[in-house]
Amino acid sequence: MRKFSLMVVLGMVFLSIIGVANQKLIINSYMSDPAPRKVFAELVNQFKALHPDYDVTVNTFAHEDFKTLLRTWLNSSNAPDVVTWFAGERMRYFASKGLLEPLDDVFKDNFELYFPAAFKSASEYNGHIYFVPLSWYWWGVYYRKSIFEKLGLKVPITWWQFKETCEKLKKAGYIPITIGTKYLWTAAGWFDYLDMRINGLDYHMKLTAGKIPYTDEGVKKVFEYWKQLIDAGYFISNHTSYSWQEAANFLFTGKAAMYLMGQFIRDVAPKDVVNDLGFFRFPIINGNVGLYEDTPIDGFMIPARASHKDAAKVFLKFIASKEAQEFFASHLGRLAANKSVPAPDLSARKGLDMILKSDGVMQFYDRDTNPQMATAGMNAFVEFMVYPDRVNSILKNLEMQRERIYKIHK
Amino acid sequence: MKKILFHAFAIILVTVWLFPFMVTLFTSFKTMDNLMTSRSWWLPPKVWHTENYLKAWKDANMSRYFLNTFIITIPAVLGTLFLSSLGAFALSWYRFKFSKVILMIFVGGMLVPFQMLLIPVYRLSIQLGIYNTYWGVILFHIAFQIGFCTFFLRNFMKTIPASIFDAAMIDGAKHFTIYSKIVLPLTVPALAALGILEFTWIWNDYLWSLILIQSDKYKPITLGLATLQGEWVTQWNTMAAGSIIAAVVPLVVFLMFQRYFIEGLTAGSVKG
Amino acid sequence: MRGKWWVPYAFLAPPLVMYSIWVLLPIFQTLYLSFTNWDGVSPSINFVGLSNFKRLFEDPYFVTSLWNNVKWLVGFTMISVPGGLGIAMFLNQKFTGSKVYKVLMYLPMTLSFVVIGQMWSWILEPQGALNSFLNLFGIHEIGWLSDPDIVTYSLIMAALWRQIPYAMVIFLAGLNQVPSELVEAAYVDGANSWQRFFHVILPMLRPATVVAITVNIIDSLRAFDIVYVMTRGGPFYSSSVMANYMYIQAFNNYQMGYGAAIAVIQFLITLGFIVIYMRNVLRREEA
Numbered sequence: 001m002r003k004f005s006l007m008v009v010l011g012m013v014f015l016s017i018i019g020v021a022n023q024k025l026i027i028n029s030y031m032s033d034p035a036p037r038k039v040f041a042e043l044v045n046q047f048k049a050l051h052p053d054y055d056v057t058v059n060t061f062a063h064e065d066f067k068t069l070l071r072t073w074l075n076s077s078n079a080p081d082v083v084t085w086f087a088g089e090r091m092r093y094f095a096s097k098g099l100l101e102p103l104d105d106v107f108k109d110n111f112e113l114y115f116p117a118a119f120k121s122a123s124e125y126n127g128h129i130y131f132v133p134l135s136w137y138w139w140g141v142y143y144r145k146s147i148f149e150k151l152g153l154k155v156p157i158t159w160w161q162f163k164e165t166c167e168k169l170k171k172a173g174y175i176p177i178t179i180g181t182k183y184l185w186t187a188a189g190w191f192d193y194l195d196m197r198i199n200g201l202d203y204h205m206k207l208t209a210g211k212i213p214y215t216d217e218g219v220k221k222v223f224e225y226w227k228q229l230i231d232a233g234y235f236i237s238n239h240t241s242y243s244w245q246e247a248a249n250f251l252f253t254g255k256a257a258m259y260l261m262g263q264f265i266r267d268v269a270p271k272d273v274v275n276d277l278g279f280f281r282f283p284i285i286n287g288n289v290g291l292y293e294d295t296p297i298d299g300f301m302i303p304a305r306a307s308h309k310d311a312a313k314v315f316l317k318f319i320a321s322k323e324a325q326e327f328f329a330s331h332l333g334r335l336a337a338n339k340s341v342p343a344p345d346l347s348a349r350k351g352l353d354m355i356l357k358s359d360g361v362m363q364f365y366d367r368d369t370n371p372q373m374a375t376a377g378m379n380a381f382v383e384f385m386v387y388p389d390r391v392n393s394i395l396k397n398l399e400m401q402r403e404r405i406y407k408i409h410k
Numbered sequence: 411m412k413k414i415l416f417h418a419f420a421i422i423l424v425t426v427w428l429f430p431f432m433v434t435l436f437t438s439f440k441t442m443d444n445l446m447t448s449r450s451w452w453l454p455p456k457v458w459h460t461e462n463y464l465k466a467w468k469d470a471n472m473s474r475y476f477l478n479t480f481i482i483t484i485p486a487v488l489g490t491l492f493l494s495s496l497g498a499f500a501l502s503w504y505r506f507k508f509s510k511v512i513l514m515i516f517v518g519g520m521l522v523p524f525q526m527l528l529i530p531v532y533r534l535s536i537q538l539g540i541y542n543t544y545w546g547v548i549l550f551h552i553a554f555q556i557g558f559c560t561f562f563l564r565n566f567m568k569t570i571p572a573s574i575f576d577a578a579m580i581d582g583a584k585h586f587t588i589y590s591k592i593v594l595p596l597t598v599p600a601l602a603a604l605g606i607l608e609f610t611w612i613w614n615d616y617l618w619s620l621i622l623i624q625s626d627k628y629k630p631i632t633l634g635l636a637t638l639q640g641e642w643v644t645q646w647n648t649m650a651a652g653s654i655i656a657a658v659v660p661l662v663v664f665l666m667f668q669r670y671f672i673e674g675l676t677a678g679s680v681k682g
Numbered sequence: 683m684r685g686k687w688w689v690p691y692a693f694l695a696p697p698l699v700m701y702s703i704w705v706l707l708p709i710f711q712t713l714y715l716s717f718t719n720w721d722g723v724s725p726s727i728n729f730v731g732l733s734n735f736k737r738l739f740e741d742p743y744f745v746t747s748l749w750n751n752v753k754w755l756v757g758f759t760m761i762s763v764p765g766g767l768g769i770a771m772f773l774n775q776k777f778t779g780s781k782v783y784k785v786l787m788y789l790p791m792t793l794s795f796v797v798i799g800q801m802w803s804w805i806l807e808p809q810g811a812l813n814s815f816l817n818l819f820g821i822h823e824i825g826w827l828s829d830p831d832i833v834t835y836s837l838i839m840a841a842l843w844r845q846i847p848y849a850m851v852i853f854l855a856g857l858n859q860v861p862s863e864l865v866e867a868a869y870v871d872g873a874n875s876w877q878r879f880f881h882v883i884l885p886m887l888r889p890a891t892v893v894a895i896t897v898n899i900i901d902s903l904r905a906f907d908i909v910y911v912m913t914r915g916g917p918f919y920s921s922s923v924m925a926n927y928m929y930i931q932a933f934n935n936y937q938m939g940y941g942a943a944i945a946v947i948q949f950l951i952t953l954g955f956i957v958i959y960m961r962n963v964l965r966r967e968e969a
Contacts, residue, residue, distance in 0.1 A: 423787075424787065428786060522709060528941075549704070556705075614792075656796070664788070
């Protein structure tokens with residue numbers, strides 16, 4: 001607490017020196033689902049209480065719109081002062097174009113005072129910090145405990161058990177796996193996990209870095225395993241017309257039993273269902289390959305063209321504080337990025353435990369891949385889910401895209 | 411007998427045609443539970459729940475979007491009418507070398523695919539500092555609609571008898587006075603028809619606000635509604651109420667002035 | 683009207699200047715950008731010659747988009763034009779109350795595509811109104827918006843909902859121009875309704891038909907809103923049209939140069955029809 005008040009005092013002093021009253025601070029946020037939206041608004045209120053001099057405006061955008069609009073904002077002369085974003089390649093892309101403000105004066109030397117050392121590489125580009133993590137979470141196969149209980153199913157550990165579980169669910173009249181691929185990225189979760197379980201993390205990271213052809217035997221194998229589930233009819237039909245939330249509804253209403261999803265699925269679950277939602281680690285496919293996980297980090301950045309950078313930095317310092325991180329994480333059941341905040345609840349402890357016991361982590365396919373390649377890749381995954389037999393032509397086209405994007409000349 | 415057949419068939423036609431509209435209207439008055447359990451979209455709700463409208467209006471920010479649309483649409487329509495009436499006056503009553511060429515440029519420009527303009531207009535707005543302001547959209551709408559409106563008003567002004575001008579010229583009236591005191595008052599019916607038409611078009615625009623506006627503070631209702639699709643994706647009833655709110659103003663304007671609307675559309679017969 | 687030579691130019695200056703800045707110049711700028719690889723971010727713009735255009739025709743998603751525009755074009759001309767004509771003929775009969783039906787039919791024209799898209803998505807949802815209705819007859823769930831082979835037709839159907847009334851307006855206006863004496867004369871000659879329609883009315887509707895067809899073609903080639911609102915061109919671009927693909931490339935993928943090239947192709951295809959339309963206008967001028 002002392003550190004925190006010190007920070008507040010410092011912030012005040014800083015303000016009085018430059019002598020601004022009622023500085024504006026404009027934050028653009030993608031937290032559009034009701035639960036995170038509310039928690040973030042409260043967090044901003046806490047900031048306002050500490051810094052009454054700031055005139056804070058939060059603009060909220062639907063998640064999918066936000067992703068496409070961010071580039072426009074970063075380029076415009078009246079860019080927002082703070083934006084929510086993702087760590088890793090998706091942040092670096094903008095940093096490399098000079099569109100982000102380095103945060104070295106705030107976090108250069110004390111980044112590790114706040115956050116685990118492992119987060120540093122995901123937050124920097126060329127040795128400069130550009131990103132302040134707020135929270136992180138895990139991915140897992142979410143399932144309805146009550147359905148599993150009713151059918152006497154145990155949580156599957158291996159691929160073979162997983163398929164058996166799907167088969168039993170299907171026979172009992174449930175949709176084994178729900179997914180909404182209208183906005184593509186949900187399919188990338190499947191690709192990540194299958195590739196990590198079959199080929200391991202090194203291979204997967206090379207692939208997302210554009211160093212492995214999509215026509216490689218290893219990649220083909222991923223699609224063979226994926227095809228087993230598709231051909232057996234375990235995925236929900238017409239998934240291309242659902243957003244991830246609409247697909248989650250099938251899980252919440254008890255028509256579907258499982259959903260490979262990030263922890264934030266709890267944000268949209270109705271109250272009476274939340275406690276019936278459990279999750280398990282994505283099944284093991286090859287016993288010789290380590291257990292790797294997707295652990296995306298969410299946070300904030302400051303556009304290079306922001307007009308109120310000082311205010312923005314004060315805000316980011318507040319965001320990094322233990323109090324702010326604890327508040328946000330505990331209300332949403334996520335893991336705080338600040339290392340002095342413990343996991344907020346049982347489910348989060350279980351998630352943290354799973355990550356700590358894993359052999360390595362990555363962000364997410366579209367956070368570790370060049371954005372153009374990611375779009376092409378995710379479209380291809382969805383196309384494959386609809387037309388599994390076209391796998392060869394899909395991968396060939398994807399490889400053509402990779403060669404163009406990474407300027408590989410044969 | 412023929413009469414009955416006509417009415418029977420017409421009623422079937424209209425009912426089928428307005429089916430999507432009715433589904434939306436009914437949905438906007440139902441509860442989510444009701445929608446999830448019964449898939450009878452076409453049945454009216456047993457109890458009419460008006461709270462969805464309140465939710466859309468307040469929680470989903472439709473009130474702000476609603477106001478923004480007026481702030482954008484009204485100056486855009488007035489500006490377009492004013493500027494194009496100037497152009498139309500010149501093109502209808504003066505003989506000069508390039509008059510036909512200029513007319514054709516106006517006609518051709520309104521048929522160009524919007525995609526040809528997107529990137530440069532977006533860049534221009536950023537350079538002028540009007541990106542993400544009301545002015546960015548308003549000025550674009552004015553400029554873009556000038557083509558059609560000039561063409562439309564010019565055709566109308568051509569029908570004004572020449573004798574009126576001659577009389578005015580003899581009285582020694584200035585050119586601008588003739589425009590403002592004689593021609594404009596005579597053009598009022600055409601301006602009204604055009605105004606109604608332009609009002610609905612600009613009200614319903616989506617693409618240009620998508621390109622030129624980012625803040626909730628300035629979003630018009632179409633863009634706002636599309637934003638809600640992302641946020642309230644599973645709340646069909648709230649979305650339906652939002653859709654009805656977005657539709658209500660052009661609908662009322664149309665029903666009140668439908669004669670003008672149709673006249674404008676047929677006289678123009680160019681775009682929609 | 684007489685006056686100094688510059689008088690008309692003085693009147694034209696304000697509208698023409700605005701029109702040039704926001705409409706005419708951008709057309710040339712887009713042409714220019716289509717030969718570059720500008721990414722919307724970098725300050726420098728590199729000239730890359732024709733490579734954007736070369737890439738377009740190797741890009742399967744662009745080819746799909748182009749092909750889908752052809753489907754839109756066929757749908758609009760083959761359904762909207764005769765459909766609009768048919769409904770116009772039908773509602774043009776002089777019964778009391780026919781005006782009310784006309785007004786009701788016009789309603790879709792007053793709605794924004796965003797609203798239309800939203801309305802139709804409840805019809806076409808997997809559990810939506812249409813499937814629920816078909817289910818009563820034991821027809822299994824159809825993926826109106828999720829099946830790549832169907833989705834474009836579903837979107838065209840939603841667009842036609844608004845486009846047919848528009849064609850109807852054009853034809854109703856055309857029918858007003860047909861003198862009723864002519865039709866009556868045909869009665870006296872003993873022509874039956876079909877003969878009357880084909881030999882008397884249809885020839886008189888020629889100008890309206892030309893307008894309806896060109897307008898529909900131009901609209902079909904610039905379809906955007908409904909595709910973007912309902913599917914964003916998905917699944918995997920199977921319902922994409924050129925306008926929508928251009929937007930995605932330019933503003934989502936930030937390949938401004940490539941996006942500009944798509945716009946140029948779209949423009950060139952439309953140009954032919956714009957010329958036809960303008961010649962029509964000119965001819966009316968001279969008459």
